[in-house]
Amino acid sequence: MSEIRVQLPAHLRQLARCEREVQVDAEATQRAVLDALELRYPALRGTIRDPRTGVRRPFVRFYACEEDLSHESPDAPLPEPVAAGREPLLVIGAMAGG
C-alpha cells in the first residue's frame, strides 16, 4: 500500500467535491486505486467504470508518465513513479467534445 496521487477531470471533481488532485492509500494497480477512490468518494461509483463489471467507461482514459494506460489490465502494476507518489495517475474524459 502506498499513497497514490490521482488527478480527476472537472465533471468528477464537481461530483466528488474535491480538488483536482487527491491521494488514496492503495496498491499500485488501476483496480485498487479506483476501489479506494470510490470508497472515499462514493459519488464517483459508476462514473469511471461499470459498477458491476468494473469495465472502464468507453469515454474515460487513464494516463500516467506520458503513457496511455487505458488498455492495460486493471491488475497490472502502475508505473513505478506513480507507485512511489512522484507522478499522478490521470483520469481523463476522452477528447470528444469538439
Added chain:
Amino acid sequence: MSGVRVLVGTRKGAFVLTSDEARRDWQVDGPHFPGWEVYHLNGSPADPDRLYAAPSGGWFGQVIQRSDDGGRTWDPVGNDFQYIGDPGTHQWYDGSLRPWEFTRVWHLAPSASDPDTVLAGVQDAALFKTTDAGQTWTELPGLREQGNGPKWQPGAGGMCLHTILVDPADEDRIYVAISAAGVFRTQDGGKNWQPVNKGLLSGEIPSAAAEVGHCVHNLAMHPSRPQTLFMQKHWDVMRTDDGADSWREVSGNLPTDFGFPIGVHAHEPETIYVVPITSDSHHFPPEGKLRVYRSRTGGDEWEPLTSGLPQENCYVNVLRDAMALDALPECGVYFGTTGGQVYGSADGGDNWTAIVRDLPAVLSVEVQTLP
C-alpha cells in the same frame, strides 16, 4: 406567499426559475451540474422542497442528484440502474436486434404521496423505482418482459421510456409511453403490463395498427379525469376516454399534427396545448412562427396562441418534456426551446414573455406550484 418554481433541464446543466403569483419578475438560479446533460428534474408533490435531477453525459454516465431545500443545494444519490435478469433484445434502427443497454434516465416521476418514492423512465426503455429517496433503484421488469420487446425500436433520441402518468385515484394504475413502442398500462402497481395502443396508426411500422411499435411522443392527464389521456404522437394528436382501451384522433385543424409535448390546463380538463412542428425531419415550427395551439374542446378545434412569441425567423424546437402548467388560479403555461428560451404565460396562453432567452438547449421544463 404562493408562487411557482420552474425547473429547467438543459444540455449543459439545470436552472431553477422562481416567481411569485404574479409571475412577472423571475429569479434565475443556476446552472446546477454545469456541463452535464439534464434530461429531467422534477419536484415531489408531497414535499415541494424535495427535488430529484438526472444529470448524465457520454463521458461519465448517469448520476442522480437530490435536493431537500427546493433546489438550492444538491447531493448525489444512487446511480446504479441494472436490468433484472437477461434483458433480451430490441430492434435497432435497421430492424436488426440489439441487446438492452442502459444509457440514461429520461424522466423522473416522484410519488404524489411519498417524497422518498420515485419512478424513473430510462433508455433503453424500462421503468425503475426507488423507495429510499434515490439511494437504490430497482427495475419493475414486468414491463420489459411482456414478450413484445423485440418489436420495440428507438426513436431519434434512443429507445426511451419518457412519460409516466400515475392515476391520482389509484396509484397502482400507471401509464408509460415509450418511443417507439407505444403506451403501456399496469393496474397492479407495475407487476403486469399490457400495450394499450388500439386506434393508433403509424406509417413508420410494417403494420400501421400494430399492437406495439408506435412512436408516442408525450401523454397528459388531468387529475380529475384519469380515464382521459391526451397524446402527441410522432404524427397525430390523440385522446382516449376509456383509460387507453381505445384512442381516437383529435388533430382537427392543426397546421401540422407532428410535435412533441402536450399539456392540460390545471382547471379546465378539456383545455389542452400542443406545439405543432413542421415535420419529423425539419423539427422547427411552420413558417418560422412559434405558435402554441390551444383547444378548449379537448381536441379537434384548435386556436393559435402567438402574443409575445416570435412570429418570424424562428426555427427552434420544443422537446417532449419541455412544457408544463402550474395550478395557480390563473393557470400558467411554460415551455422551453432548443434555442435556450423559456417562455411563460400567466394567463393560460393568451400572452407570453420570455423568462430567459439564452440558456443552453432546453430538454425539460417542470413547474411546481408553491403554497
